[in-house]
Amino acid sequence: MEPCLKKRDVVREDRISSLPEPLILQILSLLPTKLVIATSVLSKRWRSVWKKVPILRFESKGNIQKFSENVSMSLLSHKSPVLETLHLKVNDRCEDVYIGIWAGVAVTRHVRELELDLGYLCGNPVRFPSCLLCFDTLETLKLKHYILLDIPSMVSLKSLRTLHLHSVVYKDSESVRNLFASCLNLEHLVVHRGFHYNDGVRFVIESPSLKTLSISGGETYGKQNGGYVINVPSLQHLTIQMLKGYEYCLIENAPELVDANIINVSHTTNETIMGSLKSAKRLSLDLSPLEIAYPTGLVFYQLVSLEMYTHKVAWWNLLALILNNSPKLQVLKLIDRSSHQPKLVSDKKDMAPGKWNQPESVPECLLSHLETFVWTRPDWIREEEKEVARYILRNAQQLKKATFIIDPIEPKRLFRLAKRREMLNELPAVIMASKSCNLVVESE
Template identity: 60%
Template sequence: MFSFNNTLETLKLKHSVLLHLPDRVFMKSLRTLHLDCVDFKDNQSIRFLISGCPNLENLVIDRGYPNVVHTFVIVAPSLKTLSIKDYGGLEDGGYVINAPSLKYLKIEEFSHCGGCCLIENVPMLVEANIKNVSYIVNETILGSLKSAKRLVLDLSPLEITYPTGTIFYQLVNLEMYTRKAEWWNLLALMLDNSPKLQVLKLIGESEPLDLNKDVVVGGKWNQPKNVPECLLSHLKIFVWTGYDWEREEEKEVATYILKNASQLKNANFFTKPIIQSKELNKLEETSEMLKELDGVVRASSSCHLVFVG
């Protein structure tokens, strides 16, 4: 067993390191570990490193490719925050997370890989930020987050399955990006299954769309069959940045929430700025749109509606 300086609290390894640990390590004082472009010779090296830090609280993993080890297993009983960014290269592996004390989880940039992310044990999770993980082959990732009080999601329901029966009983704050295919249908599911939701923030593109990029347009907003409990009893704040009034489904979503959120106190819409001379003729149309939205009969008589262009 390798024993390091027992006073070491933070360790950062970076720049294409290949780590080989033929024996166990022991760093009882280590609280923070950063692995930036670090690969391991084998799975045993990962296990020896993580288990050798019994008081580890913060783990940051930033991986490039190729990776020798496909499946990165994280078993850390004391871990409180975990951030994973992976730029690809996982053909058939991924991550397994077992962290019963975990409170904050961030997973992003699973690009061009067919790996999975199995979240086995995170009962204390408070906040999770899940972005750009369309290549994760895992139907339970959302279900694994059901203890969270705050969620940030940048997902498409066409790529991530919503597990049947998943209820987010603790969720009070939800942020969702509106740039993925049929995001509005995932929103409907989240509203329907988050009975205590108090704050909803939708985040669109802050700048006009680049028409040369592949952009999913159109679609149909499938509103919940019954008005969700969160709209009837709990939702108080609704914020939409990058609101695109020209897209029909966005108008439908905005109208639905205003018509049904009976406890809503504040609804703030930040529309896309008109910054090009050729778009100046849209000013009048924008004004009409704002009047139309302002004219929606709101379920909450005390709702304060704000538009920022």
């Protein structure tokens, strides 16, 4: 029996060893680099296999000095002609020189995706060598946390398609302008401004090729942070959220916009955000109509789908404006987050008496195009909100389905059961404009 066991073990070993090298490298690319390097002790053949793996990922755990030296030695020993991906996550303070060595090796290995994440938040930020921002083959660059970008002149990033800047420190507005101006073929940009950086930097984003843009920023303290000027004629997908304390967000040119997600930008001194969305086909809005301007004469001629959050004061007035100026709207979704956030429930209860200012005449979209109406977690604490639902059902002549998605009542909140029953009993009693509309009430 023993010889048979040994034979089977040999077969297993032979199956691995006999695999084509490209397949072995592909398998090793899926593993943490620490484990990949450990395969060098398996046999003489495996001693140098790891050096050809095109994807390397390192994360510091423990002794930062030893980690830095090991990463440097591993990169210098690497022999693959093209380094597809290099990910470096450093959780402790390391010497600036190591960042230069790692980036320098990445340049010589023709790296295509580089991610550098400095996860600590103490001391001075680490300066990324601007002289190394000349990656002719680099397609994706992700810089995260406590990295200083000081770019006094243009660099060469002609192949860059994707750029992520998360809580990065910028020396000045000129560094930002030089960076974006050097990315001639950029298609995807993500910018997150850390709340602890009141740098006053002005972001000018001018990119004829940019297709997706996501901007977010934590709340700033003290002086206002610099704003954004965006000129992106090819932009298709836009997300802007949490721009508290920023002076402005000016979108000058976005004629190809397909969808936009705008969240909590009410404290930005700006009256052009809504106007810049006029070409969008799909909108998701979490805004207060009391703090955001709606330009006179603004019409959403292309809008077919609208999603609105209903926890802000007098949100229904913004809805009325958009309904009246969206002649092709087909889908309307309302989402009430307040049932999951007690503070928001309290805010709604404390609202001053208001009024649902329904349009003077029935909007064209209700007469001819609206087919789907969904209200998720309707709380309906206020009469104005009930009236919104009644108005939609009574006037949407082409409506095919109206869905109200409700929360299960928890035992500790049984006091709301009577109000829930009242709401459910009111809906079927509404005389709907569409005779073919399917009214559905379902639990989440």
